[in-house]
Amino acid sequence: MFYRSIHEFLEDWSQEEALTLKVLETLTDESLQQSVSATQARTLGDLGWHLTSALGAMLAAAGLQIDGPDYTASKPDSASDILEGYRRMSDAVANAVKQQWSNEKLSESLLLFGFMKTTYSGVLNTVVRHQIHHRGQMTILMRQAALVPPGVYGPNEEESAAMRAKK
Template sequence: MHTSSIQQNILAELDHELAQTRKTLERVPFEQADYKPHPKSMSLWQLATHVVNLLAFNTLFVQHDARDFLDPNAPKPGPTPTSPEELLARFDEYSAMLRQALNESDDEKLTHNFRLHRGEQTIMEMPKGSAIRIMGLNHSIHHRGQLTVYLRLLDIPVPGLYGPSADEK
């Protein structure tokens, strides 16, 4: 009987979603970086950068047991990319780091809790495997969905992510 592991399931899902996310990021027009569909929205470039930086956050879930937002020495993403090439290079780098961290982990480690907090205030505490899925992958997919709306509003062909898009039919 073949049993599937938490680690292998996450890696398979990650590989699929990373490929779809890269397709989306490749279409982000840097010349419209400041575009916002609403005053409360992030700019196009802020959103694209956030999608990329979430990969580093995912790696944190795998490799550490906690993250305090008040810790001035906690790891932070690098400066905002200043070109599409820099954005995609960071995406590829952070994707590779996350894959490596997951490959070096195992099911037992992924059942350990991860605590996200601000000083004494716990924001989230759950098993690492769940944190990766909920706060990592689902969070990234949510923001990638927002990015596709920005693309649509800017009249840029939207890539098919789970089958053909309206632009690919």
């Protein structure tokens, strides 16, 4: 989806933010160390923090000034700190886009990261899809960590079973 207005992006961002918060709210401190395998370096906590800190880095590459966690900052040790960091950063993203960009700017072209030809609308699209991508990875790791991931775009396994049982 390429956004034609700031309002359109903010509507989509609000929905995607709520889904990301559902995932982050399910994390526990113990689950943060879960990785795909012993050789996989990225953990569930790393992914949660990446969702938070990459927002600033990606949007800063497009010239947006955001007051939030630095991409190179160390990952917090607690799930609640990751959750609160995401809440603050997500709000900062919405406010910065509203204040610094216009509907007209969305159609302007730029070279993101020095190699990706896109528009400012395309940058926002990339940011949203990046969230979706890593949220999906997190739900798999949550299962491995013995957590029940929330349903995101529909009911999860447990929610589906409960609905079938009510019939």
